[in-house]
Amino acid sequence: MPKIKTNRGAAKRFKVTATGKIKRKKAFLRHILTSKTSSNKRSLRKAGYVDKTNQKQIERLLPNR
Secondary structure, X not given: OOOOOOOHHHHHHOEEOOOOOEEEXXXXXXXXXXXXXXXXXXXXXXXXXOOHHHHHHHXXXXXXX
């Protein structure tokens, strides 16, 4: 059997925590920032977590974590 390859695009976007949750970066912080409030932009800086409905899909892309 060949080794299972990790999806390199997913490996750069997601990190697995010690408890097994998958951490991700939040969207909407690239451009058109003048119309967004300071508190909104501040909350977008924090890490988000992958929803449990998508968790299995992401784990399939990261077999070796």
